[in-house]
Amino acid sequence: MVVNAFDICLCLTLAWLAWQVLRSHDLFKAVVLFISFGMLMALSWVRLQAPDLALAEAAIGSGLTGALFLSALQRVTGNKRGERRLDRNEERHDKRA
């Protein structure tokens, strides 16, 4: 019963995270959400009794991929000085969407 609730909770969070990654306006937010997504994937590998995968995903999904995406984000948006956007505006965009 409890295990079932755990599974359902985990899966709902995973799907919701994936949806938010795709629809959030700010790319940085999408990347942070994707890092959390990788961490939750490691939990689901544990639940599916695949500890090998959980080890690999814990190393890759939470550490390496996050570093890769954050570094690429800096290269893509980092030196556009004029396009700095405050987060309040972005919040408004999200509400409207």
Next chain:
Amino acid sequence: MNTFYVSLALILLLSVAAGLLRILRGPTAADRMMAAQLFGTCGVAILLLLARGFDALIVEDVALVFALLAALSTVAFVRRAWTGKITPKGRRHDHR
């Protein structure tokens, strides 16, 4: 299977899901990253509880790897994505 540990893990998972809201609406980039780090810390706790709950001691190794590598994305954030400058008022103006 130990129901007590698994239900504790479920409570932690729910608290992680509540922390998601901070990622979604956190006003600054640093807030979002710290919420993701909360995910990492809570994830270690959930893994340890699941290791006891299902009597799978190998999951403790997973928690070890998780704890070691979750810091990496924060370091990447600090070094690459967070070029905050100190404004004249002394507050660290947060922009990416």
Next chain:
Amino acid sequence: MTMLSPSLIYGLTGLLLFVMGLAGLLGCAELLRKILATNIMASGIFLFLITIAHGSGTLIDPVPQAMVLTGIVVSVSSTAVALALACHVQEAARRHDLLQKKRGTVRR
């Protein structure tokens, strides 16, 4: 509350993640988000494969686990290559814009 079997829950979630990733891949404009969507799609496929390996019986099939393990490592390296290419494309486009601006004919 009725009990749902784990294979049902995780299998459907895997399929859902795959479809969502496909939507992002087809419907988003930015390169970085396309790469994120591809990663989500890959995670969905992995989840589905492992669920099939888990749900078939008491014995857990190690062959899909090994396949997915290779898949995870390959997907991180292909993500790195894709990100390098995307950054390269953006920087080249920006340099092209700068050149155009210097000549006085601003694009867009």
Next chain:
Amino acid sequence: MTKGPSKTASALKRQWPLALLLVLLFTALAWAYLAPGPAAVGLAAQVDASLTASGVSSRVTAVLLNFRAYDTLLECFVIFLGVMVVWSLRPTTVTAPRQPQAGAILSSLERLLVPLMVLVAGYLLWAGSNQAGGAFQAGAILGGAGVLLLLDSSPLLARLPKGGLVWGICLGPFYFLVVAVAAMLRGRHFLEYRAPEATLAIVTLEATAAFSIGLCLATLFAGRQPQGKSRGENSAHSPAWEEDS
């Protein structure tokens, strides 16, 4: 969704035909998954039956490095190819602003974490032959250690010779080929090794593959070919990777 014309559209927009198509696709996939049919027969029984001949007692490791070693061989070469692709990109002239020097917290974090990561990678490699763990996990952790060093622009990297890096990246895939051909020289098939000598082959393969995968992942993160000693402006202390990628 009303944004200025100068900004490109960022997030997922509402596109009804695409959404409808994907909902149909999901329904079809879910129906195919849930429809009653003959139960899937896995390969678990076959793997268990020939586990003693494989030389290791972990089932996943046996599949990865003995029964389906072809996959792992090709996978090593895929990562190798990825590094070659990244290295062949011409560096653009637009460069990011230089990073400031790492502070005391970062360098002490690096000093604490990197040895621990190497230790855990070694442990996973050692434990991989009879429980979860193995070359990929150890390689990923080594790659994480390399990424941490790169992020902190550690002085350790300045002492890394470029030739050594290339050799280290080549070591894993080509040692795999050597083992495969050595099996042929002993009268077996390509990549066929059995119980007495298989353990040694698998352990050495795992160690070299983990080392190479770690180096490859760190190199992929660095994003481009390291500058050699000859091209830096002050060539005495030019690091293998300059910290402005």
